[in-house]
Amino acid sequence: MDQVMPPPVRRIVVDGEPTTVAPPPPRPETANGHPTGVTPLRRRARTSSPGRERMRVEELSVAYAGKLAVKEVTLPVRQGEVLALIGPSGCGKTTLLRSLNRLTELTPTASRSGRILLDDADVERFEVTDLRRRVSMVFQQPNPFPMSVFDNVAYALREQGSKRPRKHDLQPAVHDALARAGLLAEVQDDLDRPALRLSGGQQQRLCIARSLAARPEVLLLDEPCSALDPQSTAKIEELILELRRELAVVIVTHNLQQAFRIADHVGFMYLGHLEEYGPVDQVFGTAKSKRTRDYVSGAFG
């Protein structure tokens, strides 16, 4: 990726055209799909129309041992979109993300109120394993399991309890998942190598492949690039843009430029509140709240 690094966020605000942002006008460099290279802030066209609502968070509050981490958050997660959650550390964005597939339940002290809907059905109604197959998650640290590359992907496919399917029956699905995660070409020659021998970026893409193998409808990403170098980050970002065609992506990131590069909608969280939610240009350009403007311009972090 010989991409010119985007300018600091501070300049984005200056460069943006605040008065004309909503509805976002097509940018000259992306409208025809050929970046002019003048200000390659974006390298893709934004989704023209919002996709259908896949998940909906309604009045969600999450508390750890009685202390509220997420306060009455309401927001939609749409099919075919990347939703980025940004905000300073400890603002509840990871907690919000983890509630979407009920991973918060692993914390004994966590309690929750409000509703989370997946395709109009409350996530409480789902069998938790079934929910997590449909709403999968990739973590901050690459965490392949201590087995071969093949088995890592196949692990997600193998039904628990039932007899293990034969290896060559799984092969097409494993290859497909690796291909969708953009890793197949790099590992194809030796799928039996231990997954932990891969580089960090490859490991993270393997984790994405593993999640994709179960064919989820929503993919949650918790700062997936924070442990990676810029090249690996670029690859993963490209991958996310690729993936959002087929599923809804929710990403938590500390990296504002990253949110700006890949998100369609952005939620800015502050002290557990959803301070601002809107299309990326609006949040980065003409945010309603002063705090959001301060945060995206780097006044605090």
Next chain:
Amino acid sequence: MAAHAHAVAPRTRAVESTRSWRTLDRIGLLFCWAAGIALCLITAAIVLYMLVKGVQFLRPHLLVTHPQPDLDQSKTGGFLDPILGTLILTVIGISVALPLGVATAVWLTEYGRPASLARAVESGVEIVAGTPSIVLAIFGLVVFQQHIFSWMSFTAQGNAVFARSFLTAGAMMSLIALPLVVGSTREALQSIPRHVREASYALGKSRFATIRRVLLPAARPGMATGATLGMGRIAGDTAIVVILLGASLQLQAEGSTPLLKTLRGTGSTLTSYVYNNSPAGEGNAPQKAYAAAFVLLLIVVALNFAVDVLVRRRKEPQWIR
């Protein structure tokens, strides 16, 4: 080269001089050195002494002939039975301790609720680890003399259960190995980052599938280390053998079912053989005691070496923390 380096810059000395230290600190340092060196010397003395005695007295035929009771030392045979006894007992002990210990460790790290029960289990394991094996042996004798356990040994005339057999001794031996298996398995499980477990749950896997497919394979080197250490402890224990195995010179089978008759019968191990043949025992054949002790030492050293190899293999690539 040296002259050149000198010309560039005066090097600071990497080695700290103790000249500026207080006297007490210097004495302390001296003590540390002395302790380390003394330990090396003691180890070397044991190994060398046993090596000399072993080479002096160990003859290949001793390893393959049955021991015989006889007043004439030239007719008392070798120690094939004690070697077999050591192997059988070690296998029984570890095959009970390994699944039990791994299950305990998994429960402690992955479930461990209610916390009070987890604490009780933890201290239980610690107490077992700290109990002298002779106490375990006496306790085992009481337990296995109960009639429900009569299948493990045999019933003497007058309906008294004998309680001495490979099965009963192996069961008590497993308690010696158990804390080591629990400890190292637990350590291995705890070293797996939380997000690895969560990654498995996030793929829609149950807790059981996560333990079975992700955590246990990752903890396998730890389990192997614990098992090997435990085997060393079993092979080296004497008290349980003397009290619960009967320490009979030969393997004394009991009953007629093949294999089970040996397991229900009594026998001896290298440790009890050494004890009985040493000047302290009744055999009074120190040469054979030395030869057997040398074989035992070889077995234990080999097991410790295996632990080293296992621990080194644990240096596989790990997760980012």
